[in-house]
Amino acid sequence: MHIALDYAGLRVIWWALMGVLLIGFALTDGWDLGIGTLLPFVARTDTERRMAINCAGPTWEGNQVWFVLGGGAIFAAWPLVYAVSFSGFYLAMFLVLAALILRPVGFKYRSKRPDPVWRSAWDWALFVGGVVPSLVFGVAVGNVLQGLPFHFDSDLRVLYDGSFLGLFTPFTLLCGVLSVSMMALHGSAYLTVKLEHGPVHDRARTIGTGAAALCMLLFVIGGMVALWGPLGYDITGPVVTDGASNPLRLTAIPSSGAWTRNFIMHPWMYAAPVLGVGGAASALVGMWLRQEIMTLAGSSAATVGIVSTVGLSMFPFILPSSTDIHSSLTVWNASSSRSTLLTMLVATLVFLPIILLYTSWVYRVLWGRVTVASMASNPDLY
Amino acid sequence: MTVAAAFGLAASLSVVVLGDESGYTLTDNQKMKLAAIEAAWHTEPAPAGITLFGLPDVGTHSTRYAVQVPWVLGLIATRSLDKEVTGISELVLKAQERIGSGMLAYRAVQIIKHDPQNQAARQVLALHGRDLGYALLLKRYGADPYAATEQQVRLAAWDTVPDVPLLFWSFRIMAALGICFIGLFATAFLLCSLRQMEHRWFLLIAVAAIPLPWIAAELGWVIAEMGRQPWAIDGVLPTALASSTLSRGQLWTTIIGFTLVYGSLAVIELGLIVRTIRHGPYGRHDAPLPTLPAIPAAA
Numbered sequence: 001m002h003i004a005l006d007y008a009g010l011r012v013i014w015w016a017l018m019g020v021l022l023i024g025f026a027l028t029d030g031w032d033l034g035i036g037t038l039l040p041f042v043a044r045t046d047t048e049r050r051m052a053i054n055c056a057g058p059t060w061e062g063n064q065v066w067f068v069l070g071g072g073a074i075f076a077a078w079p080l081v082y083a084v085s086f087s088g089f090y091l092a093m094f095l096v097l098a099a100l101i102l103r104p105v106g107f108k109y110r111s112k113r114p115d116p117v118w119r120s121a122w123d124w125a126l127f128v129g130g131v132v133p134s135l136v137f138g139v140a141v142g143n144v145l146q147g148l149p150f151h152f153d154s155d156l157r158v159l160y161d162g163s164f165l166g167l168f169t170p171f172t173l174l175c176g177v178l179s180v181s182m183m184a185l186h187g188s189a190y191l192t193v194k195l196e197h198g199p200v201h202d203r204a205r206t207i208g209t210g211a212a213a214l215c216m217l218l219f220v221i222g223g224m225v226a227l228w229g230p231l232g233y234d235i236t237g238p239v240v241t242d243g244a245s246n247p248l249r250l251t252a253i254p255s256s257g258a259w260t261r262n263f264i265m266h267p268w269m270y271a272a273p274v275l276g277v278g279g280a281a282s283a284l285v286g287m288w289l290r291q292e293i294m295t296l297a298g299s300s301a302a303t304v305g306i307v308s309t310v311g312l313s314m315f316p317f318i319l320p321s322s323t324d325i326h327s328s329l330t331v332w333n334a335s336s337s338r339s340t341l342l343t344m345l346v347a348t349l350v351f352l353p354i355i356l357l358y359t360s361w362v363y364r365v366l367w368g369r370v371t372v373a374s375m376a377s378n379p380d381l382y
Numbered sequence: 383m384t385v386a387a388a389f390g391l392a393a394s395l396s397v398v399v400l401g402d403e404s405g406y407t408l409t410d411n412q413k414m415k416l417a418a419i420e421a422a423w424h425t426e427p428a429p430a431g432i433t434l435f436g437l438p439d440v441g442t443h444s445t446r447y448a449v450q451v452p453w454v455l456g457l458i459a460t461r462s463l464d465k466e467v468t469g470i471s472e473l474v475l476k477a478q479e480r481i482g483s484g485m486l487a488y489r490a491v492q493i494i495k496h497d498p499q500n501q502a503a504r505q506v507l508a509l510h511g512r513d514l515g516y517a518l519l520l521k522r523y524g525a526d527p528y529a530a531t532e533q534q535v536r537l538a539a540w541d542t543v544p545d546v547p548l549l550f551w552s553f554r555i556m557a558a559l560g561i562c563f564i565g566l567f568a569t570a571f572l573l574c575s576l577r578q579m580e581h582r583w584f585l586l587i588a589v590a591a592i593p594l595p596w597i598a599a600e601l602g603w604v605i606a607e608m609g610r611q612p613w614a615i616d617g618v619l620p621t622a623l624a625s626s627t628l629s630r631g632q633l634w635t636t637i638i639g640f641t642l643v644y645g646s647l648a649v650i651e652l653g654l655i656v657r658t659i660r661h662g663p664y665g666r667h668d669a670p671l672p673t674l675p676a677i678p679a680a681a
Contacts, residue, residue: 083626087626087627087628090626090628090632090636091632091635091636094635094636094639094640098639098640098643101643101644101647105647105650109650109654112654113654113657154495155518155623157623157627158626158627159627160627160628
């Protein structure tokens with residue numbers, strides 16, 4: 001496929017890069033969020049909890065930066081998307097931040113005192129820091145798929161017509177639980193690779209099997225809603241792909257099944273949902289066969305597949321509006337200027353490979369299992 | 383200690399250079415901020431004097447009891463003896479002109495919204511487009527800037543003046559603190575060189591000075607942010623139009639929420655710090671860890 005570096009091409013590239021960064025976050029911080037969510041269930045004694053925590057211990061901070069990077073890239077490349085989503089999801093975003101703030105202090109403070117009440121309180125903080133962001137991210141994606149209640153006035157100010165409780169509908173909750181199960185699957189898959197065999201490892205496998213099944217089931221139900229439910233929007237008017245970013249020029253209509261149309265028009269896109277279901281399935285089989293690498297590869301593939309499916313299904317929409325469809329943000333009307341996109345692309349082409357290189361180096365150095373013995377002997381562990 | 387004193391002295395001296403440099407940039411880019419910091423109500427013949435103290439009076443547009451040092455402001459701001467530092471009143475007149483020009487641009491935009499091919503409107507926009515932001519200042523007085531009265535235009539022009547007394551005093555306190563830091567670190571450096579650090583009076587001053595850099599930094603932030611009001615982007619986007627349309631309830635929720643989260647964490651953190659201090663600096667050496675077995679090799 002040939003993509004020119006004209007304005008339209010750069011917009012598509014940055015749309016894809018936004019996906020790459022969000023997938024980078026879901027892949028790496030996904031297992032940290034998953035481990036937080038699973039912590040009270042896979043590990044019971046203090047040593048067990050410390051084992052689970054120290055699987056994520058040395059890398060969670062670096063992983064979390066993908067979230068910052070994703071947010072930053074959206075700010076710079078898709079300023080309108082940033083403005084609408086961060087203000088539109090204002091209280092939800094606060095909830096995510098408050099929960100994410102509990103995570104670093106949970107990791108760092110927990111081991112500062114031996115008091116069991118102290119430690120158990122921080123375990124619950126880590127649980128909240130894992131499950132709340134996973135749930136809210138999923139609910140947010142569900143809302144994006146449904147359309148967000150916002151519109152622009154003629155001065156291009158954004159007005160929000162929804163409420164915090166309005167974010168929670170059966171479909172968005174389905175997406176939220178799907179997200180939690182996806183992170184829990186990924187987290188338990190990571191635990192099976194990082195932990196020495198023993199009771200925590202066994203529980204991670206059991207819970208992971210359930211999470212894989214749930215993840216697959218909810219993803220398929222989500223797909224059925226997209227096929228037959230009242231979900232999706234179509235652009236009706238002429239599309240200018242390289243015009244100035246002006247969201248007041250769009251004409252579109254709600255259209256059931258529109259989110260499945262891209263896959264029919266471009267069959268190669270089916271790779272994404274196939275990867276989503278197939279990945280979860282192979283993770284499930286991997287748990288069952290005790291093939292740990294296969295499990296982790298499966299859960300990673302599921303994460304990549306599920307996130308890509310959402311992005312591809314909506315293209316070229318990024319943030320459709322449910323109350324004023326003509327205010328919807330698309331790849332063609334919400335980006336920053338061509339020179340901004342080009343400059344950032346050059347910077348990304350230099351730095352992203354470096355980041356990938358040192359990240360993989362860190363994981364290579366840290367490769368190996370967390371053991372019961374290391375809990376007693378290694379003073380650097382949390 | 384000597385290293386810290388030397389570094390502190392170098393840092394507090396270099397702040398003067400950096401401050402001078404950013405003052406010079408203000409001359410070009412944010413004339414109004416500079417004029418407000420100096421409470422320069424009118425353009426003075428070059429080179430302008432600097433007002434060390436005084437009471438800026440917003441009502442009469444004058445500074446009472448002003449103590450001036452001749453020439454200094456002209457030297458700092460323009461690095462010359464013959465260039466003027468534009469005063470607030472003259473900048474307001476200029477803003478008034480630009481608001482008038484911006485109103486034409488605003489009307490042209492309204493026409494183009496309905497009739498994108500209107501060449502006359504496009505020509506007006508090309509001519510007055512760079513003043514469009516100034517017309518948006520009129521949004522405070524009515525939905526349609528083009529319908530504004532002359533009185534409203536005058537008011538909007540004066541809206542381009544930030545809070546003069548606040549900037550005047552913030553800047554002076556910040557600069558005075560900066561000079562105190564140089565004195566403090568010079569003294570510290572001297573005492574260190576003479577191996578005389580144990581003077582009780584000096585140690586007390588050093589501890590008392592701990593919050594001062596934060597106060598100076600906060601004041602600098604006040605100057606930077608309050609000094610560019612009413613603009614979010616100078617001359618382009620007024621702050622009132624740049625903010626989100628979130629409700630007060632939502633904003634209060636997060637202000638209270640973040641205060642509670644960070645407040646509780648601060649209490650916990652202080653508790654841990656106090657515990658560690660009580661434990662004493664040699665705690666670890668008093669009870670050394672038992673000799674550790676080698677960390678098992680990674681499986």
